[in-house]
Amino acid sequence: MFSLKGKTALVTGASYGIGFAIAKGMAEAGANIVFNDINEELVNKGLAAYKECGIEARGFVCDVTDETAVSKMVEEIGHIDILVNNAGIIKRIPMHEMSAEDFRKVVDIDLNAPFMMAKAVIPSMIKKGGGKIINICSMTSELGRETVSAYAAAKGGLKMLTKNIASEYGEYNIQCNGIGPGYIATPQTAPLREKQADGSRHPFDSFIIAKTPAARWGTPEDLVGPAVFLASSASDFVNGHILYVDGGILAYIGKQPK
Numbered sequence: 001m002f003s004l005k006g007k008t009a010l011v012t013g014a015s016y017g018i019g020f021a022i023a024k025g026m027a028e029a030g031a032n033i034v035f036n037d038i039n040e041e042l043v044n045k046g047l048a049a050y051k052e053c054g055i056e057a058r059g060f061v062c063d064v065t066d067e068t069a070v071s072k073m074v075e076e077i078g079h080i081d082i083l084v085n086n087a088g089i090i091k092r093i094p095m096h097e098m099s100a101e102d103f104r105k106v107v108d109i110d111l112n113a114p115f116m117m118a119k120a121v122i123p124s125m126i127k128k129g130g131g132k133i134i135n136i137c138s139m140t141s142e143l144g145r146e147t148v149s150a151y152a153a154a155k156g157g158l159k160m161l162t163k164n165i166a167s168e169y170g171e172y173n174i175q176c177n178g179i180g181p182g183y184i185a186t187p188q189t190a191p192l193r194e195k196q197a198d199g200s201r202h203p204f205d206s207f208i209i210a211k212t213p214a215a216r217w218g219t220p221e222d223l224v225g226p227a228v229f230l231a232s233s234a235s236d237f238v239n240g241h242i243l244y245v246d247g248g249i250l251a252y253i254g255k256q257p258k
């Protein structure tokens with residue numbers, strides 16, 4: 001029931017990071033992988049990385065905020081059984097210092113784009129008798145923190161978009177669920193883990209370790225099993241659920257500082 005054999009999975013922003021790990025895991029479960037990224041250099045880097053893992057992926061240059069480009073890419077791919085809305089950015093700026101343009105850019109990529117991607121693939125999923133949509137949400141779909149107002153607003157919206165797609169298209173055997181990663185060691189969080197000048201841990205690194213029962217940062221590989229589960233027939237009666245893969249952060253008040 002966890003096999004993805006014969007399925008076509010499109011993972012957005014998957015040249016590296018979480019998207020790459022999820023796509024690689026889905027390929028190992030039998031899926032045919034298609035991915036996009038924002039420029040040719042990244043797509044070529046991704047193609048080479050997939051090839052190194054023995055995966056013949058198809059790559060597209062497509063900015064997920066450009067609806068015309070999204071429609072063209074989806075048309076070129078043909079039927080998509082599994083869509084993973086992974087592409088995303090964050091801008092860490094105190095809200096009162098953040099420009100409206102920066103706020104809009106984050107919401108455009110992290111919320112508007114998953115809407116446009118899902119809108120593009122759903123008609124074919126309905127025709128084919130079903131499909132799987134997985135939106136990559138966040139701890140900030142539930143919790144806020146300083147400097148991430150746009151990102152939290154977008155990821156909170158993405159949680160509700162996930163529930164609404166589940167509600168509107170469940171009758172067509174389309175399941176739409178979210179994955180809410182905890183703090184994962186990728187380029188996106190690298191600034192939060194940088195060693196200090198004196199060689200000590202970044203304060204945020206220590207903070208996250210104290211806030212996570214697993215006492216570690218997650219890795220992109222930690223998300224593969226949950227993603228394969230939500231992409232497979234094993235989750236055909238799971239719909240509108242946000243599966244938090246956070247090492248227990250959301251369950252834990254946090255360790256008393258020493």
Ligand code: NAP
Binds near residue numbers: 012015037138139188
């Ligand atoms: P990442 O390392 O920054 O990778 C994001 C990918 O999305 C990059 O390949 C990026 O390309 C691509 N992308 C950005 N804007 C795009 C656009 N307009 N069109 C197409 N592709 C675009 O991020 P990550 O850590 O792997 O995170 C992946 C997803 O997980 C994001 O949605 C993120 O919000 C979410 N997430 C991450 C964490 C974490 O702790 N890392 C936790 C929870 C959720 P560029 O290289 O050109 O930017």
Ligand code: GCO
Binds near residue numbers: 137148151182183
């Ligand atoms: C931040 C981090 C987080 C993670 C992730 C947590 O600055 O707080 O980047 O937002 O990326 O979303 O789930």
